[in-house]
Amino acid sequence: MFARLFCFVTILAVIGIAGTSGVVHAVPPSLADTAISLAAASSPGVQFVHVATAANISGAATSIDHPLLNNDPNAVIIATPNWNPGGGSGVYNDHPIAVGYLSPKWLIVNQDIAPMPAYAAFNVLVPKAGPNAFVHAATATNTFHNYTLIDNPLTNGKPNAKILVTPADTTNSRPIGVWYNGTKWGIFNQDSANMPTGTFFNVFVIPETYAGGFVHQATAANISGNYTVIDHPLINGNPNAIVFVTQNWNPGNVGGTYNNHNIGIWYSSSQQKWAIFNQDPAAMPVNAAFNVLVLVPQSDVFVHKATSANSTGHVTDIDHPLSNNDPNAIVFITPNWNPGGVGGTYNNHNIGVYYEGSPINKWSIFNQDIATMPNDAAFNVLIPHPDASVFVHKATAANTSGHITTIDYPLTNNKPNAILLVTPNWNPGNVGGTYNDHPIGVYYTGGKWTIFNQDLAAMPSGAAFNVIVPRPGPGEAVFIHQASAANTASHVTYIDHPLTNGNPTALVLVTPNWNPGGVGGTYNNHPIGVFYETSNKKWAIFNQDLANVTVGASFNVYVKLNKIYLPLVRR
Numbered sequence: 001m002f003a004r005l006f007c008f009v010t011i012l013a014v015i016g017i018a019g020t021s022g023v024v025h026a027v028p029p030s031l032a033d034t035a036i037s038l039a040a041a042s043s044p045g046v047q048f049v050h051v052a053t054a055a056n057i058s059g060a061a062t063s064i065d066h067p068l069l070n071n072d073p074n075a076v077i078i079a080t081p082n083w084n085p086g087g088g089s090g091v092y093n094d095h096p097i098a099v100g101y102l103s104p105k106w107l108i109v110n111q112d113i114a115p116m117p118a119y120a121a122f123n124v125l126v127p128k129a130g131p132n133a134f135v136h137a138a139t140a141t142n143t144f145h146n147y148t149l150i151d152n153p154l155t156n157g158k159p160n161a162k163i164l165v166t167p168a169d170t171t172n173s174r175p176i177g178v179w180y181n182g183t184k185w186g187i188f189n190q191d192s193a194n195m196p197t198g199t200f201f202n203v204f205v206i207p208e209t210y211a212g213g214f215v216h217q218a219t220a221a222n223i224s225g226n227y228t229v230i231d232h233p234l235i236n237g238n239p240n241a242i243v244f245v246t247q248n249w250n251p252g253n254v255g256g257t258y259n260n261h262n263i264g265i266w267y268s269s270s271q272q273k274w275a276i277f278n279q280d281p282a283a284m285p286v287n288a289a290f291n292v293l294v295l296v297p298q299s300d301v302f303v304h305k306a307t308s309a310n311s312t313g314h315v316t317d318i319d320h321p322l323s324n325n326d327p328n329a330i331v332f333i334t335p336n337w338n339p340g341g342v343g344g345t346y347n348n349h350n351i352g353v354y355y356e357g358s359p360i361n362k363w364s365i366f367n368q369d370i371a372t373m374p375n376d377a378a379f380n381v382l383i384p385h386p387d388a389s390v391f392v393h394k395a396t397a398a399n400t401s402g403h404i405t406t407i408d409y410p411l412t413n414n415k416p417n418a419i420l421l422v423t424p425n426w427n428p429g430n431v432g433g434t435y436n437d438h439p440i441g442v443y444y445t446g447g448k449w450t451i452f453n454q455d456l457a458a459m460p461s462g463a464a465f466n467v468i469v470p471r472p473g474p475g476e477a478v479f480i481h482q483a484s485a486a487n488t489a490s491h492v493t494y495i496d497h498p499l500t501n502g503n504p505t506a507l508v509l510v511t512p513n514w515n516p517g518g519v520g521g522t523y524n525n526h527p528i529g530v531f532y533e534t535s536n537k538k539w540a541i542f543n544q545d546l547a548n549v550t551v552g553a554s555f556n557v558y559v560k561l562n563k564i565y566l567p568l569v570r571r
Contacts, residue, residue, distance in 0.1 A: 043295055044210060045127035046328045047242045049085045049388045050108065052120045053408050055398045061100075061109040062116045065394070067429025068126050068328055073101045076133040076202045078125040078166045079108055080244045081264030083277070085121050085388040086411040086469070087239025093120040094262050094279035096174055098167035099202065111173035121410065123242045123265070125164070125293070127204045135168060136187065138199040147179070147188035148195050154205045155185045159253035161205060162213045162291040164246045168200040175262050176201075177247030178291070188249065190260035204293075212296045215251045216276065218288040226281035227266070230274045234294050239267045240387040240411075240471060243274050244293040257287040297385040298322060301507045301560045303339045304365065306377040314367040317356065322383045323363045327355045327430035330390050330466045331363050332382040332423045334509040335529030337542070339378045341504030347377040348544035350437050350527050352424030353466070366426070368437035380507045380530070382421075382558070384468055392428045393451065395463040404443075404452040405459050411469045412449045416518035418469055419478050419556045421511045422451055425464045434462040439525050441512030442556070454512070454525035475499075475561040480516045481541065483553045491543040492533075497559065500539040504532045505562035508539050513554045522552035 052062035069075050077099045084090035095110035108122050127133035131154060138148035155161045159180045165187055167176065175190040187201055206213030211234070218228035235241040243265045250256040261278035268275055276290055299322070306316035323329040331353045338344040349367040356364050365379055384390050388411065395405035412418045420442050427433040438453040451465050472478045476499075483493035500506045508530045515521040526543035533540055541555055 043128075043386070044132075044204070044207065044212075044293070045125050047123065047125050047295055047386055048391065049082060049242065050079075050122045050124050051085070051409060052108075052116050052118060052122075054118060055396070055408070057116050057118065060113045060116055061107040062120070064106045064108065064124065066106075066126075067431035069106045070431070071104045073103070075101075075106065076127055076135060076204070077106060077168075078127065078164045078202060078204050078244055080123045081262075081279070082121045082123045082243075082388075083264050083266035084410070085240070087267040087269050088410055090266055091117050091119045091121070092279055093117055093264070096167070096176075096262055097122070098170050100169055109170060111167065111170045119410065123244055125204065125244055132205045132207060134203055136201045136203050138187075138195055138197050138201075140197050143195050143197050146192045146195055147186040148199070148201075149181070149184045149186045150203065151184060152205070157183060160251070161185060161208075162215060162248075162293075164204045164206065164244055164291060164293060166202045168202045171196050172199045175247070175260055177249050177259070179249035179256070180253045182253060190247070190258055206291070206293050210296070212294040214292050215248060216245075216290045216292050217251070218276075218284050218286055220286055223284050223286065226284055227275040227277035228284045228288065229268065229271060230276065230292065232292075232294065234296065235274050237272045238387070239269065240389040241267075241274060241294055242387055245276055245290045248289045248291045251289045255287060257285055257289065259285055259288040263290075295386060297387075299383060299385040301380070301382045303336060303507065304333075304379045304381050305339070306365075306373050306375055308375060311373050311375065314370045314373050315354075315356070315364045316366075316373045316377070317360060317362045317364045318381060319362060320381075320383065325361045327357070328428070329355075329363060329383060330386070330392060330425075330468070332384070332421050332466055332468060332509055333365055333379045335527075335544070336378045336380045336508075337529050337531035339505075341532040341534050343376060344531065345374055345376040345378065346544055347374055347529070348527055350424075350439055351379075352426050352436070354426035354433065355430045357430050368424070368435055380509050382468075382507075382509055382560075384470070389469045389471060391467055392425060393465045393467050394428070395451075395459050395461055397461055400459050400461060403456045403459055404450040405463070406448050406450045407467065408448060414447045416444045417516070418449060419480065419513075420449060421468050421470060421509055421556060421558055423466045425466045428464050432462060434460055434464065436460055436463040439512070439527055440465075441514050441524070443514030443521065444518040452514070454523050470558050472558075477557075477559045479557050480513060481510075481555045481557050482516070483549050483551050485551055488549050488551055490548055491546045492540045493542075493549045493553070494533065494536065494538045494540045495557065496538060497557075499559045499561060502537045503561070504534070506539060507560045507562055509558045510541055510555045513556045516554050520552065522550055522554065524550060524553040528555075
């Protein structure tokens, strides 16, 4: 470990790494734009997209700001360049990359010291602790010519093992891959240059039974120029998927094909599939093979109700397998006055979520003003599939001005019609804790979306927000509702949508949107919620303090049919 750190510090002294400030990542990810993506309970680890921005770039490196990685020099990180998270336009970075630790943060760095381009994106995996994740060191006894042999019981004698590798220092600035020599797996230089001893690699062995691990092989049928198209049901049609790849010279100890190029992944909107590509862009050779890891998706939407058994003071604890024991889960909430159209409980307070550590180890919903959580207060809860559309944004000095904090992320930049859901997160990763006791909303300005306090109060540095740019699947809808004279009465504005009309068990989440499409602008400086009006059989958005809803006020809306109406789809 000391050798790794020393080598990295030496390189960084040359490129001039300075202190960085930022946003909390998942996707992705952290400094003015970094985002944090969550891992489901059965996931191999925490996965997110990190985006290099002016706020987190220095020279050849981009700094990751993530609570799971900060201040942990022993973390194991796997990274794969992602040309276009969310399927939009993309940025090339034709350089061999590595990860390295420079206290208190981890960096992704171009090993050849080339400047890191703005908006270069990387899929990042932090594997769960265990034998499948480890650091391999190239030594005089395990290194021969252009390769270094791994000696591990999870890979020895297993020609079908699927291994992901990321360099953990900058001493070997070349495209790499893995290969099987008949008894052991090795890491090799694609250009046949000698492997230097003292080089470190992060290694993750994909569990044999994990459905998201497979080998992709380039064929004449799936190659087009510099890329090969992956056809897999877990990621087809999903531009927000997070994909990890490592070149595999001879899967199953059969054949052997070199591809001496820096690689990455990109989403083809025309084919609705992900592809592996050469960054330079040299032709992809037939039979080139790649170990691939994708997350087996899990998500859920449900109603949580505060009871005497699950509530203490201003807090009510959520008990769900997708969020329990996972401080990096991303949770979204909206108050629901009368789930199923029954009852009705007000909670006229600004709310958020926070992770309550040991011995509770659960996510909780809390009142920002510390007011007691009333029994029977109910909340619609979304725990989404962790992908590029889900991240944590953190207000920093670099991205905050007055009452706003600006999001800098590919899925939202230059997209005035993007629909975002936002929930305050007191302590992402169970680290820190910042209150923001103000009604919030989102608005679009200068090509970027921002989160703002409706009452114009200063946005506190360190305030964090869970953000999702939802992409609806079966039984879901995403749209903008605008209060008008025709649909608004007093403190209520009625939603008219086929998925919610006549459906008292529909699950509705909302976030105020000051200026949909970047046009106009209307404040609604009140805590809000949703309720079902039995008389007209419609869902409505309401102000908890009973103040009138202003005509023109707009809201981003996400709807999912309840499991009673549609079986839960794991996607």
